[in-house]
Amino acid sequence: DIQMTQSPSPLSASVGDRVTISCRASQSISTYLSWYQQKPGKAPTLLIYLASSLQSGVPARFSGGGSGTDFTLTISSLHPEDFATYYCQQSFSAPYSFGQGTKLDFK
Amino acid sequence: EVQLVESGGGLVQPGGSLRLSCEASGFTFSRHWMHWVRQTPGKGLMWVARLNGDGSITNYADSVKGRFTISRDNAKNTLYLEINSLRVDDTAVYYCARDNFYDSGDFWGQGTLVTVSS
Numbered sequence: 001d002i003q004m005t006q007s008p009s010p011l012s013a014s015v016g017d018r019v020t021i022s023c024r025a026s027q028s029i030s031t032y033l034s035w036y037q038q039k040p041g042k043a044p045t046l047l048i049y050l051a052s053s054l055q056s057g058v059p060a061r062f063s064g065g066g067s068g069t070d071f072t073l074t075i076s077s078l079h080p081e082d083f084a085t086y087y088c089q090q091s092f093s094a095p096y097s098f099g100q101g102t103k104l105d106f107k
Numbered sequence: 108e109v110q111l112v113e114s115g116g117g118l119v120q121p122g123g124s125l126r127l128s129c130e131a132s133g134f135t136f137s138r139h140w141m142h143w144v145r146q147t148p149g150k151g152l153m154w155v156a157r158l159n160g161d162g163s164i165t166n167y168a169d170s171v172k173g174r175f176t177i178s179r180d181n182a183k184n185t186l187y188l189e190i191n192s193l194r195v196d197d198t199a200v201y202y203c204a205r206d207n208f209y210d211s212g213d214f215w216g217q218g219t220l221v222t223v224s225s
Contacts (some may be wrong), residue, residue: 034210046212091209096142100151
């Protein structure tokens, strides 16, 4: 099975900061990588699919990159509503494992 | 508007069974793969299972294989998860999610809580 490891965890930042969250796969997954945002008590929402494709309706300050084993999610300028937990997930092969999550909180 | 509504969760004793349902609306249900994902309270997400549009192909997480069964009724626009031999560590919120044709979950339900306790 493929293991997904996120860093850092947690991550402290301020409104307006540029932040990058990393996700590493235990083997190559091409670009079969998604990013989700989750707020307390709510279901996850899809931000990025196929490593770099922005989901419809998601603000352009979110971007994804990478291929193979190393991936990033970047928020170019943090808004107050971006403080949440972020998960990566591989869909290269079942079981479709998630990373452990990165909680983004106020510095 | 795409909507997914889970139901069927509750309190069950270890060793018991439950059937979760996910009623879909607002899209052509039979065209999409569907997923179940769970989350232990306060913890991370765990992918559980997926099923293709006509119900002929399934995949499961290793920890649920043989105990959980994913199925669907396209006439009723409903996805199911049959959970047997429940264990305390199956306690979680269970979400269903629609696959966006690129193996990502683009719409999720609100979740249904399963609590396994004696």
